[in-house]
Structures are given as structure tokens and as C-alpha cells.
Amino acid sequence: MHKKSTLIEIEERFNKDVARFSNLNTGQATMLDAAFNMELITDCINQIYPNLSSVLDIGCGAGNYDVKLLMQVKSNPNVHLLDLSQPMLDKAKERIDPMTTGEVKTFxxxxxxxKLEEDSYDVIIATAVLHHLxxxxxxxxxxxxxxxxxxPGGSIxxxxxxxxxNEILQEIIYRxxxxxxxxxxKDEDYRDQVFEYIEQEDSPRSLVxxxxxxERVGFQQVDLLHKNLCMASFVASKSTRT
Structure with missing residues (x-):
């Protein structure tokens, strides 16, 4: 097994990729059904939280999910953006500032x-980030x-x-x-390049x-939204009880 990339190495790669991560039509192209999932997730958030007041996007990239969400919501939520890459944060803030009168803050x-304030967000968005754990x-x-x-009542x-x-299923579905x-x-060289940086940077876990x-850490109403091969979207809510 390769030695995994450090956060600094991951940051340096993303610093060079702002333009690709700013494409609202494709999202992150290497993610299966990226545009579909962006539409699905933001539509669900919009309908479940008609008075949305606060969003945290971790690993926000260039802010595609937040832009898509703000195109739909009628409220003017605070949007907090967190990313390793300063160029990504700068681009995300530039795009999002004109779309809400709420606070747009970067971390x-x-x-x-x-350091983030507890019990303070209606919604946390985490797309293509947790695999770095x-x-x-x-x-x-x-x-x-x-x-x-x-x-309370918020969701991720x-x-x-x-x-x-199952290792055989992993071979079939992933490889x-x-x-x-x-x-x-693109081509086989591109496939090998993507597989190489996934091996170098990522430590994904199974959907189950x-x-x-x-559920073990306290979330309720855990729901699968969509799965296609080795990509999945899902949501979990915090109890409304304080």
C-alpha cells in the first residue's frame, strides 16, 4: 500500500484545479452522476428547509453546491465555506457573495x-471530502x-x-x-492517473x-439517496430534541 498523501500535498493539487471545479454543468467529472447528485441534494435541501438560515460546506471546492443551492432557495442563508485550498475558497466566495445577503465566511x-460553533448549522454539505479520512x-x-x-433537526x-x-465486488465495480x-x-492513461491519485490520497469506506x-454517533433518519457503482449520496439528520 502506498503511503498516503499529506494534507499539504492534497492542498497543492487542488490549488491547481480551480477552473475544473467551477463547472456547474459537470461538477467533479470523475464522480459518477456528479451533476445529477448536485441537483438532487440541493433540491432536497431547498424543499426540506424552506427557511434555510445556515449552511456549512466542508471541502467546498469552488462552491458549486452552494451556487446551485442559492439558485433555488428563497431565503438568504449564511454560507460558511471550508477548504484546504485558498484559491478554491477565493473562487467560491467570489461566486457566492452576490447570491445571498447572509454572511459568507471562509475557513x-x-x-x-x-474551530466552528456547535449547534449552529441547518445543513452541512460534504461532497468528495470524507474519503480523505x-x-x-x-x-x-x-x-x-x-x-x-x-x-437540532439539522442534517448532513x-x-x-x-x-x-467484498473484494471480488470491489474489483468488478471499481477496477x-x-x-x-x-x-x-478520456482514455486509459487518464483512468490510470485517476486510480493513482485515489490510491495515493483516499481511504474510502463502504456505504454500509x-x-x-x-447512526452510532447519534444521527437519525439515515437515508440513501442514490448509488451508482462506487459513488453514493446519502443524508442523516440530527434529532430535533435538544
């Missing part, structure tokens, strides 16, 4: 260690922190890379079928692992 750093303790600590940041919306528990998708997206962990 540069790792959500696990960034490492061991089981890291995953549980991160999920507990995310739970603590939500208001996740879209990410997942893996299969073969997702590999074919990447090849068709994550859904069970969300």
Missing part, C-alpha cells in the same frame, strides 16, 4: 481541527464533530467515493466498471460502514 483548513478512529471522531455542529448531505466490503467509465471519459457509523 482555510481541515474541518476536523477548525484515514483510520476508524478518524472516521468516528469526524462524524461526531459533524453531528455536534448541526442544530454526503456524496462520495465508496468501496465494497472494471468504474475504470471503463474513466476510460470512456458509513450509514452505520452515522
Amino acid at each position: 482555510k483548513g481541515d474541518f476536523r481541527t477548525t 484515514r483510520d476508524d478512529h478518524d472516521w468516528e471522531t469526524a462524524f461526531r464533530k459533524l453531528h455536534s455542529l448541526l442544530k 448531505w454526503i456524496f462520495d467515493l465508496i468501496q465494497q466490503e 472494471q466498471r468504474y475504470g471503463n467509465f474513466l476510460t470512456q471519459l 460502514y458509513q450509514l452505520q457509523l452515522l
Whole structure:
């Protein structure tokens, strides 16, 4: 197994990729059904929270999800943006500032260690970010922190890379079928490049692992939204009881 990238190495890669992550039509192209999931998640948030007042987007990139959400909501929520990459944050803030009269605030750093106010967000968006977590303790600590940041009745919306528990299924779904998708997206060299940086940077967990962990740390109403091969979107809510 390769030694995993440090946060600084991940930051440096994303600093160079702002333009690609600003495409609202494709989202992150290597993520299966990226545009579909962006539409699905933001539509659901809009309908469930008609008076949305506060959003935290961790690993916000260039702010696509927030732009898409603000195109739909009638309220003017506060939008807090967190990312390792300052160029990503700058682009996200530039795009989002004109779309809400609420506070648009940026946080540069790792959500696990960034000081954020507990019980303060209606919604947390976490897309293509949690796969950077490492061991089981890291995953549980991160999920507990995310739970603590939500208001009662708040929810976290996740879209990410997942893996299969069964090694043969992992080979079929990830290496073969997702590999074919990447090849068709560009070519075999591109497929190999994507597989290489996933191996270098990411530590995905299975969908079942994550859904069970969300419940274990206190989330309720855990729901699967969409799964296609090695990508899935899902949501979990915090109890309305304080």
C-alpha cells in the first residue's frame, strides 16, 4: 500500500484545479452522476428547509453546491465555506457573495481541527471530502464533530467515493466498471492517473460502514439517496430534541 498523501500535498493539487471545479454543468467529472447528485441534494435541501438560515460546506471546492443551492432557495442563508485550498475558497466566495445577503465566511483548513460553533448549522454539505479520512478512529471522531455542529433537526448531505466490503465486488465495480467509465471519459492513461491519485490520497469506506457509523454517533433518519457503482449520496439528520 502506498503511503498516503499529506494534507499539504492534497492542498497543492487542488490549488491547481480551480477552473475544473467551477463547472456547474459537470461538477467533479470523475464522480459518477456528479451533476445529477448536485441537483438532487440541493433540491432536497431547498424543499426540506424552506427557511434555510445556515449552511456549512466542508471541502467546498469552488462552491458549486452552494451556487446551485442559492439558485433555488428563497431565503438568504449564511454560507460558511471550508477548504484546504485558498484559491478554491477565493473562487467560491467570489461566486457566492452576490447570491445571498447572509454572511459568507471562509475557513482555510481541515474541518476536523477548525474551530466552528456547535449547534449552529441547518445543513452541512460534504461532497468528495470524507474519503480523505484515514483510520476508524478518524472516521468516528469526524462524524461526531459533524453531528455536534448541526442544530437540532439539522442534517448532513454526503456524496462520495465508496468501496465494497467484498473484494471480488470491489474489483468488478471499481477496477472494471468504474475504470471503463474513466476510460470512456478520456482514455486509459487518464483512468490510470485517476486510480493513482485515489490510491495515493483516499481511504474510502463502504456505504454500509458509513450509514452505520452515522447512526452510532447519534444521527437519525439515515437515508440513501442514490448509488451508482462506487459513488453514493446519502443524508442523516440530527434529532430535533435538544
